[in-house]
Amino acid sequence: MAEGVAVKEAKELTVVKGVTCPFCGVTCDDLEVHVVDGKIKDVKNACVLGKDTFMHHLEGWATPRIKGKPATIDECIEAAAEILAKAKYPLIYGLDSTELNAQRKAIELAELIGANIDHTSSVCHAPSLQAVQTVGISSCTVGEVKNRADLIIFWGCNPAEAHPRHPSRYSVTAKGLFTPKGKKDRMVINVDVRPTPTTRMADAFIQVKPNSDYEVFSALELNRFTKFQCAPMRGHGNVVGMAQVLTWQTGYPFAVNMSRGYPRFNPGEYSVADLLAHREVDAALIVAGDAIGNFPAKMAEHLQSIPLIAIDPKESGTTKVATVVIPTAQAGIAAGGMAYRMDHIPLVMKKVVDSPYPSDREVLERILAKVSSMKNGGNGAPSPASKGRG
Amino acid sequence: MSERRFTLITGRTTKQGRSIHLGKEATEYLEEISTLQMNPKDVEALQLKDGEQVRLKTPYGSTVVKFKKGDIPQGLIFVAYGGFINSLVGPDTQATGMPNTKGIEVEVERYG
Numbered sequence A: 001m002a003e004g005v006a007v008k009e010a011k012e013l014t015v016v017k018g019v020t021c022p023f024c025g026v027t028c029d030d031l032e033v034h035v036v037d038g039k040i041k042d043v044k045n046a047c048v049l050g051k052d053t054f055m056h057h058l059e060g061w062a063t064p065r066i067k068g069k070p071a072t073i074d075e076c077i078e079a080a081a082e083i084l085a086k087a088k089y090p091l092i093y094g095l096d097s098t099e100l101n102a103q104r105k106a107i108e109l110a111e112l113i114g115a116n117i118d119h120t121s122s123v124c125h126a127p128s129l130q131a132v133q134t135v136g137i138s139s140c141t142v143g144e145v146k147n148r149a150d151l152i153i154f155w156g157c158n159p160a161e162a163h164p165r166h167p168s169r170y171s172v173t174a175k176g177l178f179t180p181k182g183k184k185d186r187m188v189i190n191v192d193v194r195p196t197p198t199t200r201m202a203d204a205f206i207q208v209k210p211n212s213d214y215e216v217f218s219a220l221e222l223n224r225f226t227k228f229q230c231a232p233m234r235g236h237g238n239v240v241g242m243a244q245v246l247t248w249q250t251g252y253p254f255a256v257n258m259s260r261g262y263p264r265f266n267p268g269e270y271s272v273a274d275l276l277a278h279r280e281v282d283a284a285l286i287v288a289g290d291a292i293g294n295f296p297a298k299m300a301e302h303l304q305s306i307p308l309i310a311i312d313p314k315e316s317g318t319t320k321v322a323t324v325v326i327p328t329a330q331a332g333i334a335a336g337g338m339a340y341r342m343d344h345i346p347l348v349m350k351k352v353v354d355s356p357y358p359s360d361r362e363v364l365e366r367i368l369a370k371v372s373s374m375k376n377g378g379n380g381a382p383s384p385a386s387k388g389r390g
Numbered sequence B: 001m002s003e004r005r006f007t008l009i010t011g012r013t014t015k016q017g018r019s020i021h022l023g024k025e026a027t028e029y030l031e032e033i034s035t036l037q038m039n040p041k042d043v044e045a046l047q048l049k050d051g052e053q054v055r056l057k058t059p060y061g062s063t064v065v066k067f068k069k070g071d072i073p074q075g076l077i078f079v080a081y082g083g084f085i086n087s088l089v090g091p092d093t094q095a096t097g098m099p100n101t102k103g104i105e106v107e108v109e110r111y112g
């Protein structure tokens, strides 16, 4: 590259508009990212969490490794494929901080190797997802909330810290069609076991005892007086997307087992917490999620005792101990795709800068192709249908 | 009284959400996820002084964290999501798939 050109380019500012933030379930799609010379210099419209997601996306980057030794991405993909092709009862887990196409590839891979596939919803929202499956959900989009809701109850959630722009975009100060005066047109109630920063924006705070929500809900009989909509404040990244994709592809939102070649669903058996606590899986692939860093000690212990593959843009408790570490371009920043907002609306995620690493989707695609040829090449790995278990 | 039972609550905080982007080894992040919040009256009852540490214990394990006074009801303690409380959580999910990370009974005592 001629030096003069580089210097000229270095001064050029590109403003990428309409960028979707990959950090929380509010999935703001109005960010403006300022890029200079391939580097993110500023982010407009985001909350502090969103801004930091972009500004610090290069901090703590992972490096490709096999058994702690530096390796190339190609070698890592080969090693990962070998582990997965040989495994008898593998686990694929994580998948919240990535995009829809990577999630689809992970499900395809699970089918090919007869894996258990589960994601973060399992350890954060398993009971609520089962409740939705059992009785259904009376819900609405955040647009409805903004335009119509005149009574908001934040129950056991703390949007002020976990979903910072939810109040201003949708639920408290947002001005909508039938709520033109914003906060003045709404009554905001906060129910929690402790006051939080969210309590400060509420008109009333009701303090309940820990684990007494069921009793309080039952006593309130909310729908006897009006029509309530219910919206889980789904947290991290594209966790809603994984539940959506898994449901449309297998019929089940989490804890899916493919060992018979077709999907089976049984929380308590095929859910990640139980599979690990019972020491059942013999290899694991963790994508875009820090299992070791977040799991109860007993579960983490088993993960560390089996061949473990981590696909992640950043170092984490999981990459630190993984057998194979494959760094990737962070979805929503250095890789494009789709993400689902907490109200199940899919939004486009843009790629705003380049990464020297491939995307999650590409890595999964390449592992899939490798495993597929290993199995077809007849290296002795059992096909899902002929596995002993199940 | 040197040891008391509390209900442990976990959750997200702004500091935890921001500092996680600096990396999981970053001092700011580790500081936030290793600090427990306790009602000032409980701090007094345990005779804790600023800068001291406390040990949290459940049937599954124990961990040592710093404490600070917080706006939290008596009998409850709060720690931000992060690796520090992993050793306190049991793997049983009662067939739901979700380990119980909210409202865990813990014993708290002064450490060191």
Ligand code: SF4
Residues within 6 Å of the ligand: A021, A022, A023, A024, A025, A026, A027, A028, A045, A046, A047, A048, A049, A050, A051, A163, A164, A165, A166
């Ligand atoms: S509220 Fe959530 S999605 Fe919106 S900018 Fe903040 S972190 Fe990003």
